[in-house]
Amino acid sequence: MPHDMYLHGGTIISGGLTTPAATIRIRDGVIDDVSHEPPPTGAQVIDTSGSLMIPGVINTHAHGLTTGPLFSSAAQPLTRDQALANADRHMSAGVTTVVNICGFAVPEDIPEHPLQVLLGTTNLPHALTAADLVDGSGLTEHDRHMAASQMIESGAVAIGEVGSGATLGGGVAAYRYVPNAVREGAGLELDTETATALIDALVGPLRTSEPDDRALAGTMEMRGLPSSAFAVVRAAILDFAAAPVVASLGSFAEATSLSAQTGVPVIFHTAEPSLREILHLARTTEARMVAGHMNHPSISPENAVAAARILREDGVTLDVSSLDIVHAQAMCSPDVADALASAGLVDTLTTDYASGAWEPLLGLAQRWIGLGHITLEQGVDMCTSAPADIFGFTDRGQITPGRKADIVVCSPDNLEDVSTVLIDGIVRNSRPS
Numbered sequence: 001m002p003h004d005m006y007l008h009g010g011t012i013i014s015g016g017l018t019t020p021a022a023t024i025r026i027r028d029g030v031i032d033d034v035s036h037e038p039p040p041t042g043a044q045v046i047d048t049s050g051s052l053m054i055p056g057v058i059n060t061h062a063h064g065l066t067t068g069p070l071f072s073s074a075a076q077p078l079t080r081d082q083a084l085a086n087a088d089r090h091m092s093a094g095v096t097t098v099v100n101i102c103g104f105a106v107p108e109d110i111p112e113h114p115l116q117v118l119l120g121t122t123n124l125p126h127a128l129t130a131a132d133l134v135d136g137s138g139l140t141e142h143d144r145h146m147a148a149s150q151m152i153e154s155g156a157v158a159i160g161e162v163g164s165g166a167t168l169g170g171g172v173a174a175y176r177y178v179p180n181a182v183r184e185g186a187g188l189e190l191d192t193e194t195a196t197a198l199i200d201a202l203v204g205p206l207r208t209s210e211p212d213d214r215a216l217a218g219t220m221e222m223r224g225l226p227s228s229a230f231a232v233v234r235a236a237i238l239d240f241a242a243a244p245v246v247a248s249l250g251s252f253a254e255a256t257s258l259s260a261q262t263g264v265p266v267i268f269h270t271a272e273p274s275l276r277e278i279l280h281l282a283r284t285t286e287a288r289m290v291a292g293h294m295n296h297p298s299i300s301p302e303n304a305v306a307a308a309r310i311l312r313e314d315g316v317t318l319d320v321s322s323l324d325i326v327h328a329q330a331m332c333s334p335d336v337a338d339a340l341a342s343a344g345l346v347d348t349l350t351t352d353y354a355s356g357a358w359e360p361l362l363g364l365a366q367r368w369i370g371l372g373h374i375t376l377e378q379g380v381d382m383c384t385s386a387p388a389d390i391f392g393f394t395d396r397g398q399i400t401p402g403r404k405a406d407i408v409v410c411s412p413d414n415l416e417d418v419s420t421v422l423i424d425g426i427v428r429n430s431r432p433s
Contacts, residue, residue, distance in 0.1 A: 003027070003028075003044075004025055004026065004032070004043060004044070005025075005026040005044045005045075005046070006024065006026070006039035006043050006044065006046070007023070007024040007026070007045075007046045007048050007053055007407065007409070007422075008022075008023045008024075008038065008045050008046070008047060008048060008049075009021060009023075009047055009049030009050075009051075010022065010048030010049060010050070010051040010052060010053045010409065011051075011052050011053065011412065012034065012052075012053045012054075013052055013053070013054050013376060013377055013380045014054060014055055014384070014385070014398045015381070015399075015400070016377050016378075016381055017377070018376075018377060019034070021036055022034060022035070022036060023035050023036060023037055023038065024053065024399060024405075024407065026405040026422075027425075028425070029404065029405055029424035029425040029426070030404060030405055030425070031399060031401055031402065031403050031404070031405050031407075032401060033401055034399060034400065046409070046420065046427075048420075050412070051409050051410065051411065051419065052409070052410050052411070053399065053407055053409055054380045054383075054384065054399070054407070054410065054415075055380070055384040055388075055396065055397055055398055055399055055403075055407065055408070056095070056096025056097060056384070056396065056404075056406030056407060056408055056421070056422075056423065057094045057096060057097075057361055057362065057383045057384060057408065058095075058096070058097045058383065058384055058387040058388055058391075058393065058396065058397060059090060059095045059097070059098045059099065059349075059350050059351055059361060059383075059387075060098075060099040060101075060158065060267070060350055060387045060390075060391060061099065061101055061160075061161070061267060061292050061293070061321060061350030061351065061352055062090065062099065062100055062101070062350065062351050062352070062353065063100060063352070063353040064078055064082070064083065064100075064102075064353055064356065065083050065086050065087055065090075065098060065110070065115075065117045066078075066083055066100050066102065066105040066109040066110050066111070066117065066119075067079070067080050067083055067105075067109045067111060068102065068104060068105025068106060068109030069102060069103075069104040069105060069131075069138030069139055069143060070102055070138055071102050071103075071164055071166040071172055071353075072103050072127065072130065072161060072162075072163065072164035072166050072167045072269075073130075073131050073134040073135040073136070073166035073172065073177070073244075074104050074128075074131035074132075074135060074136045074137070074138045074143070075135045075137060075138050076137050076138045077105075077109070077138050080111050083111050084111055084113055086356075087111075087113045087115045087117065088113075090115060091113075091114065091115045091421055091423075091428060092418065092421070092429050093360035093361070093362065093363075093416070094360070094361075094362055094383075094408040094410065094418045094421060095115065095361070096115065096116065096396070096406035096421065096422075096423045097115075097116045097118065097393070097396060097406070098115060098116070098117055098118070099117075099118045099119070099120055099157060099391070100117055100119055100120065101119075101120035101122075101158060101160045101267055102120075102161070103121060103122030103123070103127065103161055103162075103164075104122065104123060104131070104138070104139060104143050104146075105119055106142070106143065106146060107119065107154055114423050114426070115423070115428075116423070118156075118157045119151065119155070119156045119157070119158075120158035120160040120267060121148045121151035121152065121156040121158070121159060121160075122161065122162055122251065122255070123146045123147055123150070123151055124148050124162075124251045124254040124255060125251075125254065126247050126248070126249075126250035126251035126254055127162070127167075127247075127248070127251040127254070127255075128144065129244075129247040129250075130167040130244040130248040130250075131167065131244075133167075133239075133243050133244040133247060134166055134167055134173070134177060134240055134243075134244045135166070135177070148255075148258055149258065149262075152262055152264055156264070157264065157391055157392075158264060158265050158266070158267050158290075159255045159258055159264055159265070159266040159267070160255070160265075160266055160267030160268065160290070160292070161268070161292060162251055162252055162266060162267065162268050162269060163248045163251065163252065163268060163269035163273075165269065167244045167245070167247070167248035168244075168245055168248050168249075168269060168273045168274055169199055169203070169207035169240070169241030169242060169244075169245055169273060170269070170296070170298060171192075171297075171331075171355070172355075173195075173199070173240050173241045174192050174195040174196045174199060174241075175192040175195070175331075175355050176355075177236075177240035177241075178190065178198070178199065178236045178237060178240050178241055179191075179192075179195050181236035181239065181240060182195075182229065182232055182233055185229075185232035185235070185236065186228075186232040186233070188225065188226075188229055192331060192355075194223050197219055197223065198216060198219055198220065198223070198233060198237060199237050199241045201215040201216045201219040202215065202216040202234060202237045202238070202242075203237060203238070203241060203242045206245075206272060206276075207241055207242050207245045208242070208245055208246070208273070211234070211238065211242075213234070216233065216234060216237075217230060245273060249273075249274065249277055252268065252274070253281070255268075256281050256285040256287035256289070257285075257287075259285075259287035259288055259289070260286040260287045263288060265288040265289070265290050265317070266287050266288065266289055266290065267290045267292045267319075268289065268290065268291055268292055269293070269296075270293055270294050270296055270299075270319075271293075271296040271298045271299065272296070272299055273298070275299065275303075275307055278291060278311070278316075279307060279310060282310075282311055282314035282316050283314055289311075289315075289317065290316070290317040290319055290348075290390070291308070291311055291316050291317065291319060292319050292350070292352075293319060293320065293321035293350070293352055294307075294308055294318050294319060294340055294346075295321060295323075295325070295332075295337035295340060296336070297332045297333065299336060300336070301335050301336045301338075301339035301340075302339075304336045304340055305340060305343050305345060308340055308343070308345040309345065312345060317347045317348060317390050318340070318345050318348075319346075319347065319348045319349070319350055320341070320346050320348075320349055320350075320364070321349070321350045321351060321352035321358075322349065322350070322351050322352075322359045322360065322361055322363065322364040323351070323352055323357075323358060323359070324354045324357045324358065324359055326359045326360070326363040326364050326367055326416075327359055327363070328357060328359070330357070331354055331357060332354065334367070337364070338367075338368070338371065338373065341368045341371075341373040341374060342371075342373045346374075346382060347382070347386055348382055348383075348386050348387045348390065349361045349364055349365060360416050361382075361383045362379075362383060362410065362415035362416045362418065363415070363416035365379030365380065365382060365383060365415055366379070366414055366416050369415075376415075379415065380415070384397050384398070385397045385398050404423075404424060405422055405424060405425035406422065406423050406424065407421075407422045408421055408422075
């Protein structure tokens with residue numbers, strides 16, 4: 001006899017629909033039935049009365065979930081324990097499927113965990129060159145000889161992240177590589193904001209301007225940095241924030257070509273240095289494109305909205321990342337994300353990494369619901385059915401018969417307040433209501 005489990009009494013939010021006082025029957029890890037009928041006497045029941053039941057969250061832009069090379073710079077990998085801890089964080093926030101898009105990890109690098117971790121790939125010639133220019137220390141010979149086409153044959157669900165703050169002189173360069181080099185060379189500590197200001201001064205927001213030594217010297221003086229450190233700061237910026245940019249942008253055309261050939265979506269690092277190239281490719285290729293984190297802090301709210309309108313007309317998926325904008329707001333402001341949501345220019349929500357400080361997707365959805373930018377149903381869909389449709393996950397993303405029993409139980413007053421997470425019909429995370 002099949003073993004059934006029931007979730008009973010809560011309100012289902014799924015696929016743009018609201019179904020109150022619902023009963024979900026789960027059989028063998030799959031949603032078998034959705035009804036208003038009470039469970040049979042003696043059945044195994046999770047009482048969800050007074051709660052919402054939503055599909056498991058699908059996060060298609062995350063990092064740090066494998067023991068493979070980290071970021072597009074192919075830095076030294078995280079330990080297994082660190083990767084598992086990151087997976088636990090995602091799962092406790094309602095994520096049941098996540099796509100790790102550091103780009104060079106292979107399937108063997110995924111540690112066993114209830115969370116389903118899928119891979120993106122950037123095993124592309126120019127991406128490898130860019131990684132080596134910045135770091136490349138996490139690459140093995142096996143990684144170096146793996147092709148993106150092979151990775152897709154092995155199950156990679158995305159091409160990406162193409163470019164990144166590590167190889168386009170952005171976030172990772174500003175909070176990791178440039179500060180590390182300045183610390184080692186001059187004994188100075190740079191915070192992310194200061195490093196970004198210094199990079200902007202020397203090579204401009206696109207990271208491709210001729211070095212402006214006077215602007216760098218003036219910014220250093222304004223920031224209280226000694227002139228004796230000028231040569232170290234200049235070299236760090238040129239090495240880690242400027243040198244890899246041309247190679248990194250070269251991987252964009254390689255990625256769109258592969259996407260057009262295979263139909264696999266390509267996820268771009270969308271920021272000021274890459275936006276022009278993304279807009280060009282959207283008009284000139286048949287690739288399935290995702291503009292990752294359209295709310296990147298290097299783009300102004302006005303420019304983000306204007307670019308998003310053009311990209312949407314060209315069929316590009318518009319993604320917004322939670323980063324740390326919901327609560328901490330230490331690295332990023334919510335201004336760009338809020339402007340995009342208010343304009344109706346958001347398709348999917350993801351976390352990205354934010355130096356390990358990412359915040360839950362459901363919290364960002366709740367923020368916009370509270371601000372009146374979106375409805376509850378839209379917020380849930382941005383985290384569930386929309387990414388499932390875009391990435392072709394036909395077995396999940398909605399609470400309908402035949403789909404995986406990936407289900408999240410949360411508060412109707414705050415989506416971020418997750419009480420229970422089921423993956424394949426098994427309770428993987430639960431706390432008393």
